[in-house]
Amino acid sequence: MNTRLLSTLALAIAATLSTSAFAAQPIVIHAGRMVDVDKGEVLTDRAIRIEDGKFVSVTPWSDAAGRDAKVIDWTKYTVLPGLMDMHTHIADEIQTKDPSLPLKSTPVRDAFIGAKNAWDTVRAGFTTVRDVGVYRGFADVALRDAIKAGDIPGPRMFVAGAYITRTGGGGEVTGLPKGTVVPDEFRRGVADNADQVRTKVNYLFDHGADFIKVIATGAVLTAGTEPGTPEYTEDEIRAAVEEAARHGSFVAAHAHGAEGIKNAVRAGVRSIEHGSLIDDEGIALMKQHGTWLVADIYNGDYIDTVGRAQGWSEETLRKNIETTQTQRDGFRKAVAAGVNIAYGTDSGVYPHGDNGRQFAYMVRYGMTPMQAIQSATINGARLLGREKELGSIAPGKAADVIAVTGDPLSNIETLRFVQAVIQNGKRVCDGPDECGPPQQGQ
Structure with missing residues (x-):
């Protein structure tokens, strides 16, 4: 087996194991722009609250409550469902x-x-x-x-x-x-x-x-x-x-x-x-x-x-x-x-x-x-047949969410270059060095 492959997998597994504390605390994502795929519209300056791996609420940032949560600043990104x-x-x-x-x-x-x-x-x-x-x-x-x-x-x-x-x-x-x-x-x-x-x-x-x-x-x-x-x-x-x-x-x-x-x-x-x-x-x-x-x-x-x-x-x-x-x-x-x-x-x-x-x-x-x-x-x-559980940023659904730079509605190619990924409320990767399509040699 290729040693680079083994190293990549080891790092990936280590990253997964290190997310337990991240997932245990409530999270609020401060989204600069959020794509509401249920309504087919884009909302601005939103607070997306995640608890126990699920979306709890989506509100204007000015209405965000709960200082118990860890805040993730994605104000420079467009945020979409996984x-x-x-x-x-x-x-x-x-x-x-x-x-x-x-x-x-x-x-x-x-x-x-x-x-x-x-x-x-x-x-x-x-x-x-x-x-x-x-x-x-x-x-x-x-x-x-x-x-x-x-x-x-x-x-x-x-x-x-x-x-x-x-x-x-x-x-x-x-x-x-x-x-x-x-x-x-x-x-x-x-x-x-x-x-x-x-x-x-x-x-x-x-x-x-x-x-x-x-x-x-x-x-x-x-x-x-x-x-x-x-x-x-x-x-x-x-x-x-x-x-x-x-x-x-x-x-x-x-x-x-x-x-x-x-x-x-x-x-x-x-x-x-x-x-x-x-x-x-x-x-x-x-x-x-x-x-x-x-x-x-x-x-x-x-x-x-x-x-x-x-x-x-x-x-x-x-x-x-x-x-x-x-x-x-x-x-x-x-x-x-x-x-x-x-x-x-x-x-x-x-x-x-x-x-x-x-x-x-x-x-x-x-x-x-x-x-x-x-x-x-x-x-x-x-x-x-899982639309009640997956597929959009809505209360009660699995907290799968991604961030991209720019506006995918004007440049759909931005979706090839994901900047951050959260799955079931847990961090998967953060930043272009961790996320996005694998680079040559990876």
């Missing part, structure tokens, strides 16, 4: 040109990688993520539980446990040398008919999954599959939806192709991931059913630039070209149609910690800055 990324892969190693990379790692090594990815993500201001699948089954469950226990720093995680995918489908490890045997731990969710889907869905919930991820179509990054090709029928997806509902949960559907998207929406999934080749009928169906769109509209540029430089396969580069601009055009149409949209980046294809890079793309392709911010705060919470 950000939420609804499409991450924190527990896996970053994408490379080698399709067999997941098989070359070990559970212990994956644990260190996941811990570093989690640290990079939370110090970039993303205090909650929906992690939508891992190759090594339940690695995400273990990471989620370690963060929740306070053993390591990281975002609050909602996890899928593994991919529900067909044999050789978009959620499998493919493109391997002939004769390679893929261990069972990488195939926890493989299912080839509705009955098998039901069995595997229950198996994933029994082992700690929070929701289900179904691979409804082929994938850009999985060799031998095509993004536009459906891999499950509507009835097979519905089987997953019905079983998830019995567990009080939902299904997220990886779906690039138009037919696969419509199959998934009609089957009752909670969200469409990617949505690259969506057509007008699919947009109308999503609007009708209230289905969420989580579209990683930055990723195509990274794959084309870095993938070419690193020698990723011609198949992957070709599929990326065929989906990138179409995805962005469909995203613009979905925004105009009023489809529910939550922020999701597919971090893990590109380096973790730069999750905020996508905000500018969402504004470029049809959103107002406030809509983009809401997609990564209160709308992420709504997608999770």
Whole structure:
């Protein structure tokens, strides 16, 4: 294991352990500007009171009471709720040109990688993520539980446990040398008919999954599959939806192709991931059913630039070209149609910690800055069904809050460079040397 990685993790854990006193005392943040994502407005000179890890009140600073509290001076900042990324892969190693990379790692090594990815993500201001699948089954469950226990720093995680995918489908490890045997731990969710889907869905919930991820179509990054090709029928997806509902949960559907998207929406999934080749009928169906769109509209540029430089396969580069601009055009149409949209980046294809890079793309392709911010705060919470607990600076909610320099409503890029992060009322990082996207070499 890289010694720099070990040092980074040691410092992160030490920082987490040192916050107990910080969290025990009531806190009042003096915010120069505060984004109220519930109302879609910006308030000035606010006092945000935090007790026992939750927001207690938001009042004008002139009305602030309680000299018992520790005052944090953020008057020079714009203050927002902790950000939420609804499409991450924190527990896996970053994408490379080698399709067999997941098989070359070990559970212990994956644990260190996941811990570093989690640290990079939370110090970039993303205090909650929906992690939508891992190759090594339940690695995400273990990471989620370690963060929740306070053993390591990281975002609050909602996890899928593994991919529900067909044999050789978009959620499998493919493109391997002939004769390679893929261990069972990488195939926890493989299912080839509705009955098998039901069995595997229950198996994933029994082992700690929070929701289900179904691979409804082929994938850009999985060799031998095509993004536009459906891999499950509507009835097979519905089987997953019905079983998830019995567990009080939902299904997220990886779906690039138009037919696969419509199959998934009609089957009752909670969200469409990617949505690259969506057509007008699919947009109308999503609007009708209230289905969420989580579209990683930055990723195509990274794959084309870095993938070419690193020698990723011609198949992957070709599929990326065929989906990138179409995805962005469909995203613009979905925004105009009023489809529910939550922020999701597919971090893990590109380096973790730069999750905020996508905000500018969402504004470029049809959103107002406030809509983009809401997609990564209160709308992420709504997608999770946790809007009473998360997603905005409001009494009773988890005290996740970040500070940025400048005005993100006039320059959305400021959200890439977070200056301070508090999660559950505890300090995560303070200042550009600790927070923000990881610098080269970290």
